[in-house]
Amino acid sequence: MKVKQGVGKNSIGLQSVKSTSRYVIQDKSVRKRDDDDADKNLARKIMQNKQYSVSGQADDEYDYEDGPSRMSRKKGGGQGHRDAEKDIRPKRILTQQERCQFCFENPNRPKHLVVSIANFTYLMLPQWEPVVAGHCCILPMQHEAATRTIDDNIWDEIRNFKKCLIMMFAKQEKEVVFLETVMGLAQQRRHCLIECIPLPQEIAKEAPLYFKKAIDEAEDEWSQHNAKKLIDTSQRGLRRSIPKDFPYFHVEFGLNRGFVHVIDDEKQFKSSFGLNVIRGMLGIREEDMYRRRRYESMELQKQAVSTFARDWEAFDWTKQLD
Incomplete structure (x- = not known):
């Protein structure tokens, strides 16, 4: 992608650049068959890598946390222990791009x-x-x-x-x-x-x-x-x-x-x-x-x-x- 020279009376010099950098790396989903092992692996990753932690304290004056959040998907009562077990499954880790608007x-x-x-x-x-x-x-x-x-x-x-x-x-x-x-x-x-x-x-x-x-x-x-x-x-x-x-x-x-x-x-x-x-x-x-x-x-x-x-x-x- 090439850039032409000049903007009105004041030209702005720009070097040729490639548009391939326009897009960032897509996020990866955490998918495991064994629910118990997946939960353990996910917990271990979160503890080992600080970038996965999401602070609950919003930045003053900036609402960066208004984007999609990891909300629990608890179902209504009446289904008993079986529904509770279904909710114990690995949650996909949000990428920085998803957290930041x-x-x-x-x-x-x-x-x-x-x-x-x-x-x-x-x-x-x-x-x-x-x-x-x-x-x-x-x-x-x-x-x-x-x-x-x-x-x-x-x-x-x-x-x-x-x-x-x-x-x-x-x-x-x-x-x-x-x-x-x-x-x-x-x-x-x-x-x-x-x-x-x-x-x-x-x-x-x-x-x-x-x-x-x-x-x-x-x-x-x-x-x-x-x-x-x-x-x-x-x-x-x-x-x-x-x-x-x-x-x-x-x-x-x-x-x-x-x-x-x-x-x-x-x-x-x-x-x-x-x-x-x-x-x-x-x-x-x-x-x-x-x-x-x-x-x-x-x-x-x-x-x-x-x-x-x-x-x-x-x-x-x-x-x-x-």
Whole structure:
């Protein structure tokens, strides 16, 4: 699959890529004839491999656990011991793609929210109520934990989406703030997600000061050590600013300026932090800042996708993919 050069006035260089990476490995079913032995084998696998464990504690502000779950299939009373024995059978282990609603191969993902699809990434509107009109998200197709550790081909596509979103919103006299919160790396439950928030230019100019102040003021509550509070990524970029496998909060103001904060205590850090700063900048009432994110009806979401797609049409770089 080859990529043509150029997007409007700003060409975006892309290397030739193959679409064979678009699809992830299909999940395998656990099927055994002997029920008792199968139960023992399954229990042993779960104990030996942590990736099969599913935490009952949902990530704050993110409903990744809304997908299919391993629910028991208990039958009603009246059948006695025989029905009880039928229920003692091995349950198929859910793959990461089935648990995560942002994995592109999950059949239950909200397809109606997808706006644009590339080779390794896609653009969608949020599943929850947007902070502002135009609020959207960039995600890799496969289950990646953070942009800090993704492959170059995924990194390049995310940059292409960012560039084109910046151009699209510039036409509306807006600037874009990009947010990424990376936590729970050991569990690999959270899908890499970059939230893109368009702001009026006069408000966006103040965004760096707002975020710096918010992080400095809250640092005493988060940090257990005297780590550097805020790292400017303007010169070195995200990848050269922090090591791999560190939880972090990253905010970018356009493409060439940003801050990254290494999260020292994940229990204290709210995954809604970045959006709450945006809400504060926009003067949203305080009682609305810390509520859980509300979902909208599918009809409203489809209308929002249609409106966004009309604006995105002239800047959609994925149309250049053969």
